[in-house]
Amino acid sequence: MTLQELLDIELPIIQAPMAGVQGSALAIAVSEAGGLGSLPCAMLGTDALLEALTTLQAHTRKSINLNFFCHTPPPQQPEREAAWRKLLAPYYEQYGIDPQALPAGPQRRPFSHEVADVLEAFQPPVLSFHFGLPDKALLARVKSWGSKMIASATTVEEALWLEAAGIDAIIAQGLEAGGHRGHFLSDDINLQMGIFALLPQIVKAVKLPVIAAGGIVDARGVTAAMALGAAGVQAGTAYLLCPESTTSALHRAALKSNGACHTALTNVFSGRPARGIVNRAIRELGPINHSAPAFPLASAAITPLRTAAEKQNNGGFSPLWCGQNASGCKEVSAAELTLSLAAGLHL
Amino acid sequence: MTLQELLDIELPIIQAPMAGVQGSALAIAVSEAGGLGSLPCAMLGTDALLEALTTLQAHTRKSINLNFFCHTPPPQQPEREAAWRKLLAPYYEQYGIDPQALPAGPQRRPFSHEVADVLEAFQPPVLSFHFGLPDKALLARVKSWGSKMIASATTVEEALWLEAAGIDAIIAQGLEAGGHRGHFLSDDINLQMGIFALLPQIVKAVKLPVIAAGGIVDARGVTAAMALGAAGVQAGTAYLLCPESTTSALHRAALKSNGACHTALTNVFSGRPARGIVNRAIRELGPINHSAPAFPLASAAITPLRTAAEKQNNGGFSPLWCGQNASGCKEVSAAELTLSLAAGLHL
Numbered sequence: 001m002t003l004q005e006l007l008d009i010e011l012p013i014i015q016a017p018m019a020g021v022q023g024s025a026l027a028i029a030v031s032e033a034g035g036l037g038s039l040p041c042a043m044l045g046t047d048a049l050l051e052a053l054t055t056l057q058a059h060t061r062k063s064i065n066l067n068f069f070c071h072t073p074p075p076q077q078p079e080r081e082a083a084w085r086k087l088l089a090p091y092y093e094q095y096g097i098d099p100q101a102l103p104a105g106p107q108r109r110p111f112s113h114e115v116a117d118v119l120e121a122f123q124p125p126v127l128s129f130h131f132g133l134p135d136k137a138l139l140a141r142v143k144s145w146g147s148k149m150i151a152s153a154t155t156v157e158e159a160l161w162l163e164a165a166g167i168d169a170i171i172a173q174g175l176e177a178g179g180h181r182g183h184f185l186s187d188d189i190n191l192q193m194g195i196f197a198l199l200p201q202i203v204k205a206v207k208l209p210v211i212a213a214g215g216i217v218d219a220r221g222v223t224a225a226m227a228l229g230a231a232g233v234q235a236g237t238a239y240l241l242c243p244e245s246t247t248s249a250l251h252r253a254a255l256k257s258n259g260a261c262h263t264a265l266t267n268v269f270s271g272r273p274a275r276g277i278v279n280r281a282i283r284e285l286g287p288i289n290h291s292a293p294a295f296p297l298a299s300a301a302i303t304p305l306r307t308a309a310e311k312q313n314n315g316g317f318s319p320l321w322c323g324q325n326a327s328g329c330k331e332v333s334a335a336e337l338t339l340s341l342a343a344g345l346h347l
Numbered sequence: 348m349t350l351q352e353l354l355d356i357e358l359p360i361i362q363a364p365m366a367g368v369q370g371s372a373l374a375i376a377v378s379e380a381g382g383l384g385s386l387p388c389a390m391l392g393t394d395a396l397l398e399a400l401t402t403l404q405a406h407t408r409k410s411i412n413l414n415f416f417c418h419t420p421p422p423q424q425p426e427r428e429a430a431w432r433k434l435l436a437p438y439y440e441q442y443g444i445d446p447q448a449l450p451a452g453p454q455r456r457p458f459s460h461e462v463a464d465v466l467e468a469f470q471p472p473v474l475s476f477h478f479g480l481p482d483k484a485l486l487a488r489v490k491s492w493g494s495k496m497i498a499s500a501t502t503v504e505e506a507l508w509l510e511a512a513g514i515d516a517i518i519a520q521g522l523e524a525g526g527h528r529g530h531f532l533s534d535d536i537n538l539q540m541g542i543f544a545l546l547p548q549i550v551k552a553v554k555l556p557v558i559a560a561g562g563i564v565d566a567r568g569v570t571a572a573m574a575l576g577a578a579g580v581q582a583g584t585a586y587l588l589c590p591e592s593t594t595s596a597l598h599r600a601a602l603k604s605n606g607a608c609h610t611a612l613t614n615v616f617s618g619r620p621a622r623g624i625v626n627r628a629i630r631e632l633g634p635i636n637h638s639a640p641a642f643p644l645a646s647a648a649i650t651p652l653r654t655a656a657e658k659q660n661n662g663g664f665s666p667l668w669c670g671q672n673a674s675g676c677k678e679v680s681a682a683e684l685t686l687s688l689a690a691g692l693h694l
Contacts, residue, residue: 201674
């Protein structure tokens with residue numbers, strides 16, 4: 001079965017779910033163009049999720065991928081949290097932020113039965129998971145609706161683990177990819193591979209269709225990924241300048257600047273390594289800071305700085321997620337971009 | 348002009364120069380098969396270089412690439428050296444090595460007029476450089492012989508710098524590559540990109556032919572690299588099991604093991620980041636250790652441990668250089684491997 005048949009799509013082009021820079025509009029546009037649009041759901045509460053699903057249903061009959069995180073929430077770490085806030089104290093002072101009155105940061109929740117309760121009425125055709133998979137009972141529940149499930153692997157070992165767990169397709173996430181790394185069996189960053197090395201090794205190891213992600217920004221990249229054995233591709237960064245994305249003006253400017261050549265894997269924004277354009281926070285606190293609270297707790301302390309800096313038109317504390325190739329970012333409609341990527345299927 | 352015309356070869360397949368695991372036999376075999384064999388020369392004194400060139404001349408009339416390093420030798424660093432040896436002291440004790448009587452490690456010399464004096468009589472058709480380029484006077488001297496010059500870039504900025512310096516082709520070294528990273532304008536490892544992101548951005552930025560390196564191990568990889576705009580490819584790891592390579596039995600066993608899935612960029616063997624299979628030295632001292640003396644000084648202290656451990660059939664202190672995809676390593680002749688890579692040119 002082709003990936004298109006499996007996911008009920010015309011083009012094996014998946015728009016990567018990107019929390020914070022997109023909502024349903026981008027997902028709808030990509031799916032209507034024949035690809036697979038994705039909605040990042042990890043930061044949506046159940047009410048917001050219900051609302052988003054209702055919107056999707058009203059605007060398209062095509063498949064949309066709903067993306068969820070599968071991390072285990074860490075225990076509160078008061079000492080580490082205190083050390084981290086102490087490190088941030090000079091910045092709080094600069095921006096006139098009261099460190100005693102920090103609001104809670106953005107919530108990133110793992111997939112749960114409460115979420116599944118909302119999904120059940122919609123029986124979504126495709127779900128994707130990052131940071132592993134939900135537990136067996138939850139997975140069985142999703143499966144009972146006939147939803148197809150895809151998930152990210154960053155090593156051959158993770159791909160084999162996901163295949164054994166019974167999912168339908170695997171995303172091979174090369175380390176070129178922007179945003180959060182999906183590793184879940186080991187947090188040794190040295191295990192993370194470029195897509196050129198990772199993809200063919202996963203293709204060789206598993207029987208499932210493999211979707212290539214990381215650094216794919218144009219038709220040539222799609223041709224190359226298919227040559228390496230991919231059944232389809234997932235592109236994120238390339239969509240960031242599309243009008244349907246909600247990418248901030250600051251983030252758009254950074255993507256169009258020379259600075260986009262310089263990304264790093266950093267944990268300072270969320271507690272987990274994620275790739276973004278190097279800015280003040282990454283330069284001065286990271287890229288990897290071992291005092292940063294565990295994912296997703298680190299975001300609470302840095303978000304007020306982001307908000308304050310952004311009010312001054314400064315992206316120094318914003319997570320400017322971006323893959324290692326921003327040269328494919330174009331200010332064209334998501335439909336046009338999807339079709340231009342798909343042109344690489346036939347080169 | 349195609350890369351083949353430029354370098355006077357039939358197939359745009361370059362065997363990566365790999366000091367320590369090959370001599371002239373591998374280079375001759377690859378060039379005789381129609382590709383471009385390479386001889387790593389950085390560890391050869393002038394007498395050994397003369398001997399190697401004489402051997403090459405006696406065995407092939409095809410182009411061979413002579414590879415040189417272009418680092419600036421660092422000043423002696425007695426304090427850092429002492430700190431590093433202190434860190435290694437428990438290992439010296441384990442292996443019964445007298446730390447007061449350490450022999451000099453392998454010498455890695457930068458390209459120089461003394462080397463050029465030897466080359467002059469041979470007027471080699473192709474030279475390649477790693478860690479930047481020799482100074483202008485040396486470069487002009489090499490150019491006066493009509494030698495073609497290629498060099499490694501790990502960022503778009505380095506590619507532009509090399510182009511401006513007047514070389515003939517650029518090797519885009521993706522971070523999947525085994526052995527030493529070739530960066531020379533910045534030592535920020537975060538700037539290092541997967542070949543999938545690096546190659547098309549360099550192709551877009553320069554007019555010179557671009558050779559893709561890093562993670563290319565089979566015909567599919569060659570097809571993918573060409574799709575991304577490469578004029579040719581350079582493969583190293585794939586040749587490590589060929590009978591013409593001098594790869595040690597320990598290194599061969601590691602390449603064939605599951606351990607080859609786990610590589611890291613480490614500076615513990617030479618002082619510069621280089622990719623090898625994770626072993627005891629990398630695990631316990633690295634992968635990056637800021638006490639390690641600057642390149643190439645770090646090798647002196649660790650080499651006696653390597654020698655002693657290898658005598659016990661233990662590769663714990665050996666630099667097991669390897670790219671991120673060892674799955675293409677096959678025990679076939681270098682000619683067969685070269686032709687199987689070249690098959691990807693026509694897929």
